[in-house]
Amino acid sequence: MADLERIRREIADEYAAPHNHPWVIGFSGGKDSTLVAHLVFEFLLSIPRSRRTRHVHIVSNDTLVESPLVINHLRQVAADIREAAEVFGLPMSVAITSPEPDKSFWVNLIGRGYPPPNRTFRWCTDRMKIQPTSKYIKSQASVTGQVILLLGVRRNESATRASTVARYDNGERLNRHNDLVECMVFRPIVEMSTKEVWEVLAMNDPPWGGSHGHLIKLYSDATGGECPVMTQKNEVAACGTSSSRFGCWTCTVVDKDRSLEGFVESGFAEFGPLLDLRDWIASIRNDASRRMARRRTGQVTITTDGVFVPGPFTPLARREILDRLLKTQEEVGYPLITDEELDLIRTIWAEDAIVISTAAARELVPHRF
Numbered sequence: 567m568a569d570l571e572r573i574r575r576e577i578a579d580e581y582a583a584p585h586n587h588p589w590v591i592g593f594s595g596g597k598d599s600t601l602v603a604h605l606v607f608e609f610l611l612s613i614p615r616s617r618r619t620r621h622v623h624i625v626s627n628d629t630l631v632e633s634p635l636v637i638n639h640l641r642q643v644a645a646d647i648r649e650a651a652e653v654f655g656l657p658m659s660v661a662i663t664s665p666e667p668d669k670s671f672w673v674n675l676i677g678r679g680y681p682p683p684n685r686t687f688r689w690c691t692d693r694m695k696i697q698p699t700s701k702y703i704k705s706q707a708s709v710t711g712q713v714i715l716l717l718g719v720r721r722n723e724s725a726t727r728a729s730t731v732a733r734y735d736n737g738e739r740l741n742r743h744n745d746l747v748e749c750m751v752f753r754p755i756v757e758m759s760t761k762e763v764w765e766v767l768a769m770n771d772p773p774w775g776g777s778h779g780h781l782i783k784l785y786s787d788a789t790g791g792e793c794p795v796m797t798q799k800n801e802v803a804a805c806g807t808s809s810s811r812f813g814c815w816t817c818t819v820v821d822k823d824r825s826l827e828g829f830v831e832s833g834f835a836e837f838g839p840l841l842d843l844r845d846w847i848a849s850i851r852n853d854a855s856r857r858m859a860r861r862r863t864g865q866v867t868i869t870t871d872g873v874f875v876p877g878p879f880t881p882l883a884r885r886e887i888l889d890r891l892l893k894t895q896e897e898v899g900y901p902l903i904t905d906e907e908l909d910l911i912r913t914i915w916a917e918d919a920i921v922i923s924t925a926a927a928r929e930l931v932p933h934r935f
């Protein structure tokens with residue numbers, strides 16, 4: 567058993583460091599980051615008000631296409647933490663970031679016609695996960711010069727995670743972040759095993775009230791691993807892999823959406839329409855009749871091996887996806903796309919219509935262009 571008392575002492579020791587750099591906890595709502603938030607909250611409660619000099623930010627990210635049960639859980643816990651921190655007068659703020667509408671899944675898929683992401687064209691993770699959280703961290707760092715990012719990463723979570731974790735092993739408690747120069751990384755539970763994490767969560771109610779029961783139930787209802795808050799590009803390979811439990815419900819990087827599938831199998835039949843839509847989107851990805859010949863830049867791409875790479879979805883296919891999405895939205899009875907995204911899609915379609923008709927005209931009467 568990793569020594570919990572040692573971890574508590576490390577947190578206390580780091581908090582007492584002689585600088586005022588705020589802490590930012592990357593909170594995904596999964597078990598590991600919940601434990602980090604739990605330990606930090608508990609620590610703040612244990613010290614006198616006069617020693618609570620460092621501000622703690624709890625930051626989560628909503629890609630706008632999160633699995634419904636997971637995002638509801640995350641919002642609830644975030645609200646509970648915020649309320650309890652206020653009641654106890656803790657120097658803590660809670661924020662949920664999200665991608666700019668222009669970078670959302672639907673605006674790129676339906677608006678620009680990007681093919682659904684796969685392992686070789688994973689356009690989503692940076693836009694939808696890394697950029698929003700990084701922006702938040704940078705905005706805090708711009709005020710105080712530096713932030714300490716607390717991550718719930720553990721060496722023993724998976725082979726991929728172990729290699730990411732190893733990159734940070736400099737023998738010190740704090741490690742420089744790979745991409746954010748003004749950010750140091752602190753991994754308080756890096757040596758804990760999965761079993762130990764569960765033991766602590768099961769035996770200790772969260773200091774912000776309630777219990778960890780809902781979190782434990784979430785894990786038992788889904789299958790697969792965890793999708794932590796992402797802040798750097800070298801973690802991208804782990805996003806949406808078959809071990810990812812709490813990823814986007816639209817994720818086509820995995821062959822099967824194990825997260826939603828697990829929920830559906832556990833009796834959440836209402837997520838069936840989401841699964842169907844996701845599977846259909848994956849199935850039309852390589853349908854040549856639904857893809858344009860030219861890329862959005864106007865170029866035709868042929869690889870060095872002579873393989874033709876099709877361009878984005880045709881305008882008709884984009885319309886088809888939007889129709890299916892709106893139908894699914896009606897079926898499930900809650901929003902799957904925002905009005906802002908719909909407005910942007912219309913704008914992009916209008917711009918594309920001009921580009922496409924100009925390109926078609928150019929092919930017909932080249933001398934006039």
Ligand code: SF4
Binds near residue numbers: 629810813814816818
């Ligand atoms: S979970 Fe899948 S769709 Fe979501 S950001 Fe990761 S790779 Fe992309």
